[in-house]
Amino acid sequence: MPRTEREVAIEVTAATVKLGDVMTVGGLPMTVLDLADLPSGAKRVVFGGGHTLSIRPGTTLTVLRVAKGW
Template structure:
C-alpha cells in the first residue's frame, strides 16, 4: 500500500523540482518545467502558463509530495 506524504521544505532555486508547488503573490502554482536561462537563473514554468525567474541561490519554500511504498 502507498502513502502520500506532503511537506513544506525550504530549497534554493537550483533545487526546485517539477511538481513542486510555490506560492507567488499568495497564489499556489505547480511547477511544470524548470530551465536554466543564465548560469545563475532558473525559469520556472507553471501549469497555468505563468512563469517566474528565480536565482539559483535564492531560498524559497515549496510544498513537495512524495509516495512512500509500504509492504
C-alpha cells in the same frame, strides 16, 4: 499498513527546485510544470496558465513537495 504520499514543506533553491513542486505566489498555489536553465545558475520556473518566475542562485523559497513512503 501501506505507505502513502504526503506533502511536506521544504526549502529549495534554483539548483534544487523540481517539477511538481507547489509554490504559493500571490496567495495562489502554483505547480511547477517546466524548468529552464538561465545564465549564471538561475532557473525559469513555468506554472500553469503560462505564468513564469525566475529564481536567482542565492534565492531560497519554501515549497510543498510530495514525499512518498509516509
